[in-house]
Amino acid sequence: MATEQSTRTPATATGDTRIHNIGYRSYDGPRLGRSYARLSLYSQSLRGAYGLGRSVKSKVLPMLLFVVMCVPAAIMVAVAVATKAKDLPVDYTRYAIIMQAVISLYVASQAPQSVSRDLRFKTVPLYFSRPIETADYVRAKFAALASALFILTAAPLLVLYVGALLAKLDFTDQTKGFAQGLVSVALLSLLFAGLGLVIAAVTPRRGFGIAAVIAVLTISYGAVSTLQAIAEVQNSGDGIAWIGLFSPITLIDGVQSAFLGATSAFPGGVGPSTGEGVVYVLFTLGLIAACYGLLTRRYRKVGL
C-alpha cells in the first residue's frame, strides 16, 4: 500500500498554481459506525412515513390522513369550548378506536412503502453489506413506523388535551385521561406497526402489501365484532371477551377497558374483567414480540 499513499494525496502541495483539482480525494473523517447508521435509517424511515424527503405525490396520502385524524378532535374541542361543556364528548382512550379506519389506512399505505420497496428493488443487500445487521435494520424500521403511528394517534389526543385545558375542564381528570390515552395509543402503534411490517415484508409488491394489510385489519375486526354480536344475542357474555382477542383493534380496546379506565366498545359495553385483561395484555405484548421475531427471521433469510 506504500505506493497508494502517494496517489491518494492530492497534488496540491507541489506548489503548482492549479485552480481545479478534480483528482480523487480520500476520506479521513470520522466513521460513526453501527448505532449512527441505525439512527440514520430510523430517521430516514420516519420522515419517509410522512413523505418527507420523497416525491410530492407520496406526501399527499400520509399528510391527508394526518389532517383527517386531527380535524374531528379540533371540532370536538371547538364545540366543548363554545358550549362550555363539563366534559369532552369523547374519551381520550376512545378516540383511536373511533378513528381505526384512518389508522388502518395509514398502516396499509406506509408499512409497504417502508419495507416492500427495499425488498422489491433488492436494496436490502446494500444495507447488509454495511456495518448494520439484520437486527439493526428491523429495529430501525419497526421503531420508525411505530413512531410515525404514535405521532398520528397522539397528535389528536394532544389537540383534545390542550382544548380541554382551554375550556377550563378539570385538570387532574384531563391529565389522567390524556396519559391513559397516550399509553393506549403507544401500545396500538407498536401492535399495528408490527403487524403491518410483517405483512408488508412477505409481500414485496407494494400493491399486494397494501391490500393484505387492509384485509387483515378490517376482516379480523369485522369477523370479531360479528361473532361478538352473535354471542351478545345468545347471551353468552363470557365469549365476548375471549373473541375480542382475535383482532388487533378489539385487543387494544380490551386492554384499555380493563386497565386504562376506558369504556369498552364491545357489544353491551362490557369489557374484559381484570383476569381476562391480563390475558389481553400478555397477548398484545406477545403479538408485538412475535412480529419482531418474524421480521428478524424474514430478514435473516433475505440477506444478500
Next chain:
Amino acid sequence: MIATESLSKRFPRVTALDRLSVDVGPGVTGLVGANGAGKSTLIKILLGLSPATEGRAEVLGLDVATKGAAIRERVGYMPEHDCLPPDVSATEFVVHMARMSGLPPTAARERTADTLRHVGLYEERYRPIGGYSTGMKQRVKLAQALVHDPQLVFLDEPTNGLDPVGRDEMLGLIRRIHTDFGISVLVTSHLLGELERTCDHVVVVDGGKLLRSSSTTDFTQTTTTLAIEVTDTDEHPDGTRAVRDALHARGVTVEDGSGLPGAGHILLLTAQGEDTYDLVRDVIADLGLGLVRMEQRRHHIAEVFKDSDENSDRNNGEQRKEAVGHGN
C-alpha cells in the same frame, strides 16, 4: 488484502466452496469462474455475512468470522443484480447509503457529489433513477460501493448487461479505482477477456475449487501468438497462402486461424522473440504484399478453462447450477 485458508461452504445439497486457499494482494484482482463456480458465495463469506462451513478467511487482516462489522465498514460491495429504488435520485440514494456506512451528514453529501462525478454522472444525478439507462445504473451501483472511501471493493459482475462501449468504460473505471483512487478491487466475471485487460492478478475458481491464481502477465505471456493478415495481389491471387508457403520454407510452422473471425485470411504463428517479427515483415515485403495487420493474440485465459473442462465430470456441473440458486 484477502487471505483464505481451506475455506469451504457446504449447503445441504451442494458444495459451493471446496477447501479454497488463496491470497490476494493489493491491486485489481479478477475472480473468474463459470456461473455457480462459487464467486458470489465467496464474496458473501468475505463480507462476514455467511459463515464458512470450514476453514478461515481474513480481509484486510480481519477475521471474517469475528470482525464482520469492522470489515464491512472498510470495504464496498457492488452486487450483481439490480438494487436501486426507481423513485429517488442518484444523489439522494447515494447520500443515504453513505450515511448507512457511518459518514456524518455533511461528509456524506460531499463524498456523494465527488463519487458520482468520478463515476461519470453529472446533471442526471438529480433525476429519479427509474429513468436511467443500464450503464448509468451500473455507475450508481459503483458509486454507492465507493462513497465511503473503502480500502477494498468487491464488484460482482460490474459489466453485466452493458454494451461494448459501456463495458470498456466500466473496465476503464475499474482500472482507475486502483490507479487513481488507491482502492483495491476484487472483480468477478465470467468473461475472461475482460479481466485479462483490467486485472493485475487473476484467480480462477471452478466448482468451488481453486484452479489457478497468478498474475495476468503469467497467464498471458507464456506464449505469444501472432495473427497476420495480408492483401492479395495480381501476382499472388491468394496472398495468405503465398505467405504461408514462404514461411514454411523458412521453417516456421503456421496455422490458419480456423474458428476465428475472418478464417482463411488469417495466419497464426508462434513468435520466438524479435526475430520472428522481422522474418514475417521480410517475407511479406519480398512477396510484394500489403500487410493488413500483425497483432499479438494473447494466450487467452479461456484456455485455462478448456483444460479444466476435460477433467470435470458432467454430474459436477449440474450440482453447480443448483449452487447458483443458493448463492443468490
